């Protein structure tokens with residue numbers, strides 16, 4: 149019933165999240181046992197009460213029986229209140245801890261993981277699967293334990309009353325177990341497909357909503373609609389398949405009940421009539437009542453086992469995130485101190501995003517400390533990747549990257565990254581105020597510091613005008629140039645010794661660009677600055693320029709050197725000069 153993976157997942161969940169709560173779990177188990185004993189006592193008392201009635205006993209005995217039965221069920225009611233409260237508290241606590249651990253774990257994963265994982269898949273695991281699991285562990289499992297305890301205790305009593313009758317009733321059990329086995333494995337298969345379909349649906353919604361501008365302009369609403377409707381259809385079909393697999397369970401238990409009742413009424417009646425088996429009418433009625441008390445829990449227990457398989461899929465979905473391990477981590481002997489103002493060097497660096505497409509093969513570059521170096525080249529030639537290697541968003545697969553002579557993979561990642569101010573191409577804007585967005589890179593900055601950064605980046609006026617108003621999801625209420633100026637303001641605020649500017653001013657109009665560039669030039673004074681730009685007029689002032697082509701340095705020198713070489717750079721510069729005038 150459980151694969152090795154399931155067992156490993158259950159054991160992981162138990163050890164990580166439930167084991168520490170063992171005393172509480174025992175308390176729940178104790179209360180569940182009390183509930184089971186209440187049923188057993190109820191049966192015994194009913195038998196006594198029936199005898200009082202059948203054999204015209206004393207009325208006081210009947211009153212006593214009624215009083216005890218009432219007290220017993222009151223006890224069960226109290227337990228029925230306490231058990232779910234306690235179990236939901238335990239389960240939601242365990243799942244909350246699991247969610248927190250997952251978030252902590254996600255934060256450690258490499259950028260590469262997020263670049264290949266669909267957002268819907270992550271949301272599915274962190275939200276839906278974790279919630280589903282919480283419900284299952286908290287309520288369904290505790291109910292199942294309660295049902296199992298009731299079945300065991302009441303069955304024990306019934307075996308004690310008539311082993312023969314009970315054994316006869318068990319004949320049907322193997323058929324039920326086989327059916328359950330079949331249903332479980334079917335559900336497991338369908339559930340895995342259901343999770344994939346849900347993940348794809350969520351990703352679809354995310355892509356549609358963030359890409360709405362493109363969707364509308366391209367008039368692709370019907371296509372998007374059809375895509376999402378197809379996904380909902382698929383989810384509906386899967387739900388129906390799941391339901392029809394589960395639907396077999398209840399009727400099977402009902403058929404079993406029918407078989408057993410007939411057997412007990414017929415066989416038990418015959419045993420009473422024959423008088424050889426020590427059973428009387430009251431005993432048989434109590435026996436039937438006992439069976440009735442078992443069948444209801446048996447129905448829910450059976451459907452629990454059917455659902456268990458689906459939840460094992462959820463558990464595996466969540467745990468699979470833990471199987472993702474970061475490859476970019478602090479070395480055991482990593483240190484924090486290094487010469488932040490020193491030269492940066494790539495020495496014989498080899499790198500590829502995927503093994504079929506090598507990008508850098510023994511690439512060597514040098515960026516002088518305190519100087520401005522530009523990297524230019526055709527799109528896709530690897531300029532942004534160079535910057536990613538410096539900040540260890542990706543690690544080189546061969547060769548080494550050093551700053552001030554220290555290999556960056558010997559440094560604490562936090563210390564390394566805190567040395568950089570980056571204006572990247574993909575600017576992330578959060579749905580909070582403009583000032584908060586600038587402050588994001590330095591949460592302890594004062595209002596005056598944020599304002600100074602905003603002024604330098606020519607965004608102070610807008611910041612003033614918008615006040616606390618949030619900027620919309622992903623900064624949707626801003627223009628591209630405004631977003632870029634927020635990114636530049638962040639760089640000003642961060643004041644790190646190394647400045648990486650990747651197409652930092654590409655979205656600005658000429659007038660604003662001139663102003664921002666002057667400010668950036670002031671900012672980069674004395675800092676090691678790397679500029680990636682397509683517009684070559686933006687980098688003519690650089691102390692050194694590298695020209696990349698398909699992952700190789702094909703030319704390098706100052707602007708004047710490169711023009712004199714009359715190579716690729718000179719060609720690009722000439723062509724741009726002609727088109728920009």
Ligand SMILES: Nc1ncnc2c1ncn2[C@@H]1O[C@H](COP(=O)(O)OP(=O)(O)OP(=O)(O)O)[C@@H](O)[C@H]1O
Pocket residue numbers: 263501502507525526527528529530531532533534
């Ligand atoms: N996350 C990624 N996964 C796989 N391949 C990638 C990834 N990022 C970039 N690439 C590929 O690596 C190559 C270099 O990309 P890179 O972004 O460094 O180029 P670039 O010179 O900065 O281009 P551009 O001028 O267009 O910004 C490209 O062929 C690109 O398709």
